[in-house]
Amino acid sequence: MxxxxxxxxxxxxxxxxxxxxxxxxxxxxxxxxxxxxxxxxxxxxxxxxxxxxxxxxxxxxxxxxxxxxxxxxxxxxxxxxxxxxxxxxxxxxxxxxxxxxxxxxxxxxxxxxxWMAPAGSGPSAPEGKLGEAIQSTFGSLDDFKKLFGEAGTKRFGSGWAWLIVKKDGKLAVTSTPNQDNPLMKGLVPDADLGTPILGLDVWEHAYYLKYQNKRPDYITAWWNVVNWTAVAKGYEAAKA
Known part of the structure; x- marks a missing residue:
């Protein structure tokens, strides 16, 4: 990488x-x-x-x-x-x-x-090599979204859910507390280290005015504004 x-x-x-x-x-x-x-x-x-x-x-x-x-x-x-x-x-x-x-x-x-863009301004799902990697790693896009959503929902308190490219080039889903991210060697567990190519802020300030305590609803709605073009570029860069 x-x-x-x-x-x-x-x-x-x-x-x-x-x-x-x-x-x-x-x-x-x-x-x-x-x-x-x-x-x-x-x-x-x-x-x-x-x-x-x-x-x-x-x-x-x-x-x-x-x-x-x-x-x-x-x-x-x-x-x-x-x-x-x-x-x-x-x-x-x-x-x-x-x-x-x-x-x-x-x-x-x-x-x-x-990592966000107006709904309808780009592809509504990952395409090309990123799409293939998500399917081969997680089984399907829906399976990936479920796993990613769980990472965000189960993060106690404040933090982030991430899609990362690990050192071996494989994709993985993880989460970190507060404002940590998967690049923070020595602070984040080795199993969670990797290059972030997509992240979701699950601090309450990111969603509380609209969704109150319904974090899963926020996560479900957020998929509509994911900028898959930017994510794909990040994936290609991390794999280069």
């Missing part, structure tokens, strides 16, 4: 979002949030505009603000947040929790917006 290629393509918005102002001002860094690739109301009725505006404009922004502060405190300069959170072993202990949580929040959400 060419993980660097994946980071450079699928994670480009994250990898390039940390910008140093120059060697003479190494302590000053700026994180930027990429614009949504569609209007906030474009995912309705499955995900409402109010939730999208709050989720993108407040929750994601808060992760960026807090990550910026944590990086400044830790005196860390890097241009690639994905690589930073993939190996946090060199992060100072007193900054680890803040960079883990907010770095994960920034990376995961940047991917999340790209």
């Amino acid at each position: 060419n993980r660097r290629f994946f980071i450079t393509t699928t994670g480009a918005a994250v990898a390039g979002s940390l910008i140093s102002t120059g060697a003479q001002a190494a302590s000053v860094i700026t994180l930027e949030q990429a614009a949504l690739p569609y209007p906030a109301e474009a995912l309705e009725p499955h995900i409402d505009a109010t939730t999208m505006n709050i989720h993108f404009g407040k929750h994601h922004v808060a992760y960026i603000t807090n990550l910026t502060k944590a990086l400044e405190t830790a005196k860390i300069q890097t241009r690639n947040i994905v690589e930073l959170i993939s190996d946090l072993s060199k992060v100072p202990a007193d900054s680890l929790a803040a960079i883990r949580n907010n770095g994960g929040g920034h990376v995961n959400h940047t991917w999340f917006w790209q």
Whole structure:
């Protein structure tokens, strides 16, 4: 698996979002949030505009603000947040929790917006090599959705459900707590490590205004706005 290629393509918005102002001002860094690739109301009725505006404009922004502060405190300069959170072993202990949580929040959400698209704007199911891999690995698309849905539904509290490409190139479904993701070596169990190509945010802020405590209903509706074109590109990159 060419993980660097994946980071450079699928994670480009994250990898390039940390910008140093120059060697003479190494302590000053700026994180930027990429614009949504569609209007906030474009995912309705499955995900409402109010939730999208709050989720993108407040929750994601808060992760960026807090990550910026944590990086400044830790005196860390890097241009690639994905690589930073993939190996946090060199992060100072007193900054680890803040960079883990907010770095994960920034990376995961940047991917999340790209993994969705307005219903009907692309294929409604995985096609090509990705479709073949899902069928051969899980038996059928419905079986995959069931397993993925269970990963999201059974995640206690806050977290994510993931479709990943493992080191051997095979697909797997897993979940992580809070803002962890399957790239976080040393924090995530080895069995759950891999390259994320699809992820679902099951924090309550992602769905509670519309679905209240009915997380399974949110997951079922979310399949209508999955951007299978983006997922397929991530799969090809991870396999390269």
